[in-house]
Amino acid sequence: MTIIYWNQEYKDVEEYLKTDIIKGLSNEEAQKRLREYGYNQLKEQNKKSLFLMFLDQFKDFMVLILLAATIISLLLGEVTDAVIMIVVVVLNGILGMLQENRAEKSLEALKKLTSPTARVIRSGRVVDIPTSQLVPGDIVYLEAGNFVPADGRLFEATNLRIDESALTGESVPVDKDIKALKAEELPLGDRINMAYMGTVVAYGRGRMIVTDTGMNTEMGKIAEFIDSQDTAATPLQRRLEELGKYLGVGVLLICFIIFITGILSRRPVFDMFMTAVSLAVAAIPEGLPAIVTITLAIGVQKMIKKKAIIRKLPAVETLGSASVICTDKTGTLTQNRMTVMKLYTNDKVYSDINAIFKSEGSTDNEVKFLLECAALCTDAFIDEDGREIGDPTEVAIVMAAKSAGIRKQDIEEAKPRVDEVPFDSDRKMMTTVHRDEKGYKVITKGAPDNVIDRCTSLYLNGDILPLDDSIKEKIKAVNEEMAKGALRVLAVAYKDLDDIGSHGEFECDLTFIGLIGMIDPPREEVKESVRLCKKAGIKPVMITGDHLVTAVAIGKELGIYKAGDEAVTGVQLNELTDEELDKQVKDISVYARVSPEHKVRIVKAWQNNGAVVAMTGDGVNDAPALKQADIGAAMGMTGTDVAKGAADMILTDDNFATIVSAVQEGRTIYENIRKSIHFLLSCNVGEIVVIFVAVMLGMPMPLKPIHILWINLLTDSFPALALGVEPPAPDVMDKKPRPKGESIFAHGLWWKITLQGILIGLLTLVAFRLGLMKKNLITARTMAFSTLVLTQLFQALNVRAEASLLKIGVFSNRYMTYSIILSAVLMFIVILTPLRTYFGVSVLNATDWGIVFILSLSILIITEVIKYFKKP
Template sequence: MKEFKTAGDYAQVPIKQLYQQFETSAAGLSSHEVQVRLATYGHNTIQRGQRQSQFKLFIKNFTSLMAILLWISGIIALFAGMLELAIAIWAVNLINGVFSFWQEHAAQKATNSLRQMLPAYTQVLRDGQQQQIDAADLVPGDIFTIQAGNSISADAYLISATGLQVDESALTGESVPESKSVIYHPGDGKFAETNIVYAGTTAASGNAQAIALNTGMNTEFGQIAQLTQNQRPNVSPLQKELNHLTQQISLLAISIGVLFFILAIFFVHYPIAKSFIFALGMIVAFIPEGLLPTVTLSLAQGVQRMAKKHALVKDLSSVETLGETTVICSDKTGTLTQNQMTINHIWLPSGDYVVSGQGYVNNGQIMLGQQPYIFGQKHDLDLLLQISVLNNNTTVKAPATVGEQAKILGTPTEAALIILAEKAQLDLSTLQTKLPRQQEFPFDSERKRMTTIQLVNGQPVAYIKGALDGLLAISTTILDNGQVRNLTEQDRRHILAANDHYAAAGLRSLAMAYRELNPQANWTQAAVEQGLTFVGLTIMADPPRLEIYAAVAKCHAANIRIIMVTGDSALTAKSIACKIGITSDQARVVTGTELANMSDADLKAALSSELIFARVAPEQKYRVVTMLQSMGEVVASTGDGVNDAPALKKADIGVAMGMTGTDVAKDAADMILTDDNFASIVAAIEEGRTVYSNIQKFLLYILNSNLPEAAPSVIFLFSRGLIPLPLTVMQILTVDLGTDMLPALGLGAERSEPGIMEQPPRKHNAHLLNRRILWTAFGWYGLIAAVLSTIGYFLVNYANDWPQINLAASGGVYQQATTMTLAVIIFCQIAAALNCRTQYSSLFKIGLFSNRKIIGGIVFEILLLLALMYLPTLQLIFNTAPLHGAEWLYLLAIPLPLLLIEETRKYWLRRPVN
């Protein structure tokens, strides 16, 4: 048996030599030999990368830096003698870990349900008999058959082929099927050998018999999959940022703890043990226990909102990375375009016709002047339509329901021709019966045309369609306005000029011709395909998605650059890119051949300007993504084929197509589009920006309560213990894990702030916790809340004859005073929850009550405060007491002024600078 080689290495090996090398024959392998080879080569399956066990995935959610900080916080609280606090912190960590695991597990299940595997069955010759086997049991040396519509199960060498065209877009990105034959031609680019077919591709038309060369992971499909699996997963920007934030908060909390420890010893003259416990309590108070669950829930809500916008995110932290995206490397076919070839013009010597409607649905018309054209009115156009549908082996099944895709069995080009004829109300079945096919000369890559012989009123007529250059060369007459005349040099120039005009716009042409035959002649291909009468051209393109224009404009407004990286031709790629606004006419097009000869320095320089990549190989797309990342860009890369998988894995965000994507591409991606639509990526980016903004709003919200929580301890220290602590540690915990939690979660569900997609992506070195948040939290919201809560504490004290009484010994008065401090902080937080909803926009513009979760959280805050005040059991645990009328009037007067003051501040921020 052979050693492993790539399939292309066998392209020029004669079939007899190949039989000897693979120890097989035209009768196929024996059953015994199949078992031997299965043991040697394994099953014909694409192995997925090693997956972490569910247990490891579960544990991962409890070992992030923030989770570890919370475990330590609980231990500190336990050593400080605050058992309830320790239990509460650990419970939060457990709940968050379980929730994170459940969210990612649910996303992975949804991903798995979208997977599209290799074909389940294959027809093979074994022991000289045709058999149907599981494709996983195919081995090198097997002889198997290929029919239109079949997925191809292995890299294989063609033994026979009739009209075989193969859709290789999963490997090459090229949307037009490639013609295959037993005669070797090198073709243009990788995977282009005419006598070799590859695993993971699909037979668009025709049939063939082939010998399997490589199976499973030894196929080109498998080799690219292996390249993808060998890459290490990147740590997302959000994971890095949360780690950085944890370090910041830890440093802040420990610094404050040390400061208070020193002050307690040298200023208050506390014993060291008591000072240490006091400092530990301050450290716990400054650690935002609600950060991790709120971030997780914010991401989870973002995942759910994205799912409604057709974007399935596999990992929670990937949500935010989308918002940081600076460059999108986008495939063309099916992402920017509809992946539905459409005829939009017909060119005849007598005139140019516009065809309306897009896709494989009969929802347009052929326009003759200002009127829709109906079959039977004009001989020239009628004949072109007849050739289009009779010289055609494709069938189109109309969608059964609204929103369903039309199904085609055959090639996209032929499907477009059928839809063209239907737009003129041509009855295909009647025409096929009236003009039956007598013979066919299938399309091949050398002739670049297909010929059928139809019986027209008892007269055999050859209908020919194909590439213009080859067809025009064998035409001698032309059909012009219903009359056949000699084809002159001027006619040829006229036809070629028209074709060049459409080609310059990135459109493809397909030429039509016919010839009346002698009924008594021997119809050979060479004899038939000469002396043709040229009829006209059908002009087609894969049209852009209707929503793509707005999506591209949105990216430009958001300073997100789009670079088309496609396997399609340079002319088509540039035409589409210019048409939908990705680039201008000045954009440079770099082909795969040019890219292969570029140094890294040249590529880096090229990437700094407008650029389109066409006819690129998988490793080249990977190289483009890698180079962009080295330039500091955050890259989202799209794709659907196995050829896209390495780039999807390498990118900061890999985006695979859910409808047309291969299993390998989906496995490599971070996000799957269930509608294969570029506009869904833009919607997901907006959602990612919103999630990041909401996390910052949450940070601002929880940090602003730290200053009023710390102020009582400062008062206690600077009074040298004469003024009892205005707030206990359990009351601090009430704010951090009780009253703050639901409004914070409501902020995580806040909709996009107006203008969020008109801002540039955040800088790569920007941090969640920045100067603006720190200043607003501590120098504005926090300072106001600290002053108001301190005033509230002393108001209760003065109302009860302090300083004449000893507060610490007064029992109920002290409890009432600490309850007042707690209540003021909560009412300040009510205003803060509303104020934090926007950074610059007016709250009244987005709607005061538009976020029901925040309103519900505020109601919960008030109910919890009432429970703490009036339920005896909670009074004992949290050291609280009921408040009276005067205190309630003070509390109720807090939120509205704070709201109006903040609206005034935001108004000044929004003012245009002259």
């Protein structure tokens, strides 16, 4: 029997689903239901099998031309050429299939890492689990910023409003309630006691009993869900696809000219046709998009290890252009852990907390008394599992007391709390009353000025002395000095009572004990990251809701704020027009007391100045700024689901240093893609030069069609992939950010490709000519084939870096070493095995190999000499 969940009291739903809203499901029952109902996820499109991936490789236009040429070869009786071409095409298909499969697996692993979690009760404990493991009957917590992970019946709703626009199209969040609804048929938008998968908690909090999961949810029924993984092509990939089309037209034109010229020169029609087809296939870098995808995917995997999860592939490319990083302070630049840094008691300021208890004398007693009283006047505590529970400021006090050997549990047992006056914003104080052996002890902590004004005496060296105005002013001066150092300062005072009396008697005639100064300290690694940013031409900007004094102090310590910089508050920001902000934004390093709405203005102002902006955020209201930024970075630990959903990447450790590492990796990936393009296109130009010059000069063909295909479809692929994993250049963070929209061929890359390609072609022709002068045509072709292969392998070493190969290390990229060995082995397999008969090559003697090696090596030597004279 099924029931209509919104029509029932939640107690009836609880009973129907055999669960417990207090204890939740047991772990055993949850596993049983998971097997019964399946995972809480929507069905995805069927993944392509390896066989289909293999077949997809034959959809490429140039491969189809090659297959057509193979068929023509068979019809003309050239069986050997046809068989070899089929083998080469199949091997190329296998390589393409493996590349595509690896890229898909990388993206799938990425998707799993970014899958959201849900907070549930299992076996009486609150735990976070992947949403895919939710089952009917689970008790789920809902908080502002969460995606609702499944369909459920609400049984607790505190100011709960849910944005159901993804499901109903209604843009206004729906106020939720827990009462049963009488109607048996209601539109989704009117079921106010239900929460549905894929909707967003806009405000408040609540709890629900999961009623449906996966394809049984309302979202599953209409098969609409916003996929959190964007696998769209990056701008670079799209530009390269366009480049491929233009190159294709140009190369086909050149091949047509070669074909016609060859025919007019009375060369065999079939030979010229096969040469033109082979050259067209070789010269068009059809493998380039696959290599770019693999390079991006590998880079994404590296970033995961560095605590940055890339959700949207275009972000990898954009990261390399980042020129401004706008970052939160708390938790990103700082440790998100309030820590006691200074104490003032007994007329002395203690700056080194760890050293306090090493000193001798009565000082220890005063400090311990201060920390004991402060710890008693908190609601924070450390639970049995060592977790710190409570307000961060109070947790800092409890931890400082613990470092002094004071366990809160022990002092609370000795001096139990019997009454209290809670903190409020008017008094800015909190007071607790404790029973002790002498009667009752009243302890007050709060804003220094407020507490000091209620004190009439001073605790000094174990005695209670009168507190006159001059001493009060001295204490207030110490407070101001601490505050200037960005410390949050609390004053602590007490008094003893024989009887409790009324609340009005608690906070008067107090005895001042001391001041406690605390701060959320900067992360140790951030200072170096800020220095690295500035060295790389990236401006770090702090945006915080904290006070201006605190923000500036932290900014100075980290190097974000320097002399001449400006720091503004949200109020000041409101007074600026957008045009005024555009003009001033470059001078502002710190923003304090700002709201999430201000962040969007700041990002736009930088973008209006041509900057590529990275922005961090964690709250629901940060989503617009994260979307507006060129790179939105959500916090993995403290970020809401909405913030993560709007972000391009997620920082799993909420650390500023991670953003900088990601920028470095983004720059490296882009440079590696440039290297792969440089290598492939220069090799292609070289092959065109060889054939074009030979045809125009009436020379015999230096290379057979099968030689060209073998080199391009197999030999070149491995070094090109190895360039994609080249380690970061030592100076990668010494350069200014790449301008937005800069061509991949900027900084003279076209010239390098053209000139080095011509050199590769000429060296191959020289080897061929020398072979013709001394030997026969087969030997000459073997020398040309070997020279072309080895020259291209040395060219792969050339493009590894702008610096000398000796400086970066010949073997510093082990994948390049392996790829060169593999490519050389493929060459020797053709020459030294019976395959040479089918390829039309022969075994070379030592002299011939010497000529081949010297000619091939010369491209490396020439390039190294040029690099030497070009160095600064």
